[in-house]
Amino acid sequence: MKLYHLSDVSEPNLIKDIFPYYLPPIIKFEGNIKETIDGKEVEFDPRSVIDRDIHITDTTFRDGQQSLPPYSKEQMVNIFKMLSRLGGSNGVIRQTEFFLYTKKDREAVDACRNLGLRFPEITGWIRANKVDFRLVKEMGLKETGMLTSCSDYHIFNKQKQTRREAMEEYLSVVEAALEAGIRARCHLEDVTRADVKGFVVPFVQRLEKLTENQPEHLKVKIRLCDTMGFGMSFPNAAEPRSIPKLIWRMKEECGISEDRLEWHGHNDFHKVHINGACAWIYGVNAVNTTLFGFGERTGNPPLEGALIELISLKEELMGVDLAVMTQLAEYYQKEIDAAIPFNYPFVGRDFNTTRAGIHAEGLRRDEEIYNIFDTAKLLNRPPKVAITDKSGTDGVAIWVNDFLGLKGEERLTLMKVAKIQRWVMDQYEKEERLTAISNKELEDQVKLHFPDLYKRANNRESNL
Amino acid sequence: MEGEEIGKRIISVTARELGKKPEQIKYEHHFANDLGADSLKSIELVAAFEEEFDIDVNEEEALKVRTVGGAIDFFKKLLSN
Known part of the structure; x- marks a missing residue:
């Protein structure tokens, strides 16, 4: 056993290269990750995320809307504008997809498109049939997602087809898209419960063959849909649940490049965020998310979590304006009447509120002790204390001083x-x-015990 | 102010704040262990000393004081300055 000696330093080591505070904590890797596939060891380099164009795609208006009452057109336009500001001009939030089935859906697409914003790009979502495809053509979209279910649960038990019938139908819709100059994004529905070697790989190989001679903007995209949340991030998990193996097969055996690969998850097993992050690490460039994780059943990867993860991996803000996340959370709660749990990370009412006296004591000494990063600067949400019998005199001191706006001495x-x-x-x-x-x-207590300071704070407030 | 006077007033304030008689308070008494002052009561005691001597003290230094004798010495030093 190697013996370690205490390093009794005179100055604290706050490990600022990983916890800079002005950014969310940095994620660093120290080597390749090994995975056994078909009995052979393959390696993935997680450090590649620094150079790769990893980004977020959004399905707030499609999957997200499946779990909430329908948004009005005005709400969709407002959310779209905020998504654009949130993701910034580098297009960190690269695309967002819309249903095209109702008049309201189509009007919302038109209204968002008319804003002339570069990002997020607008794409459609249809079932893989030619009737639905007509809608995409009529809307003049450049790309559409299409449902291409992969598991026998879907093919046999839902669609009542054979694998060959399903594959031929999917391919025919992709061909129709190509003929119309529209990029097809095939959503491999239920892929984590499918026969990977018996259906998924042969199908994607056919898809790739179909578009291999097409210009780059028409090459097929593949969305790996973990429809029931069965995907596993653990190294050496078995197929079909293994996310690393699935990604490897798409890239190495089907020739799908990282810029044409996307991950879409569900939260049925509390794995939704980490599975999305895993997909980035193992070589997918796009992770599909929804605002606050609202989505079918247990929801999708939360967009806000993915943003923080991306910043942590990239070690920079990438043009993202995180404060818009706070505005979106307010908008959802006030205008859409959506409930965001009070302890929900980054946007919940109390995400950085402490009730524990011992934490409040730490916060008074140095905000960084109990705040995850500079939430005041990045999210416009300074750390707070809630006052109970557990918050202690330190908690009251923070509350009163913050309320009165007192600084330093x-x-x-x-x-x-x-x-x-x-x-x-x-x-x-x-x-x-x-x-x-x-x-x-x-506030009443402050008024009672500090009438002059209370008056001063009130005057300052009314002068603002 | 004389040192003896400071000591008397510290003991008097301590007795009043902790609901005891002045003669029950000893120089060597530990505020928490011997006199039962919890963390809030300890803060209130310092606040009462501040009021008694009409002075603001350094919070961190004052809350490090654990005994009656320590408080007398602390305020003697402070007031002599």
Whole structure:
């Protein structure tokens, strides 16, 4: 056993190359990942994400809308505009797809297209049949996703077809798309429950053959759809659940390049985000997401989680304006009446709110101790404390000082706010209260104990 | 202010804040272990000392003081400056 000696440093090592604070924490890799496929060892280099054009595609208006009441056209346009600002001019949020079935869907596509925004690009989504394909043509879209289900659950039990019948039908719609100059994006539905060598690979090889002589903008794209959330990120997991093996087969055995590969996941086993990140790491460039993970059943990879992951992998913001994420969360809750859990990462009401006194003490000493990154600067969400019997005098001090807008030497000490903390504790110990103290109640306490500071803060507020 | 006077006032404030008689408070008493002051009560005690001597103290240094004798010495030093 190697013996390690204590490194008794005089200055703290805050490991700033990984935890810069002005960015989300950086993800670094130290070597290749090995995977056994068909009895042979193959290697993946996760460090390739730095140079690859990894990006996000969005399905908020398609899969996302399957789990919420339909959006109005105005709401779709507003969300589209915010998605564009969020993803920035580098197109980190590269595309978003729309249903084309109703008049409202088509009007929303037109309204979003008329904004003239470069990103996200608008694509369609259809079932793989020629009737649906007509809609794409009529809308003048350059690319459409089409449902090409792969598992025998779908082919035999749902579509009542043989594998050959299914494949020929899918191929005929792709051919029709090519003839019309529209790029086909084949959504390999239920691929993590399919016969990979017996259907998926032969089908994708045929697809690739079909478009191999086409110009780049018409070459087929492949979306790997983990429809039931069965995908596994663990190295050496068996097929068909293994995400690494699936990606390897698409690239090495079917010739699909990383820029034409996309991952679409579902959260049935709480694996949705990490499976998307895994797909990036193992060589897919696009991860398909929805805002706040809203999507069929348990939902899709949350767009906001994917953005943070991408920034962590790329070690830079890539033009993303994360503060728009906060605006989108407010919009969803106020305008769409969608519930975002209070503890939901990055956007939930309390995602960076501490109730523990010991954490509040840390926050008072140095915000970085208990805040994941500079959430005030990046998300416009400074860390907060909620006041209960567990938040301690440190919690009250943070709340009062933040409320009064006091900085540096001006900030009130624990001794100055002790009377408020005594009132808080009396609420629980004497009044047997079971709920958190509201902001209004705390404000009243501040007004009572610090009337001059309260007045000053109010004057400042009204002058803004 | 005389050192003796400071000591008396510290003991008097401590007794009042902790609901004890001044004669029960000893120089060597530990605020938490001997007199039962929890963390909030310790902060309130420092706040009461601040009020008694009409002075603001450094929070970190003041809350490091653990005993009655330590508090007397702390305020003697502070007030002599």
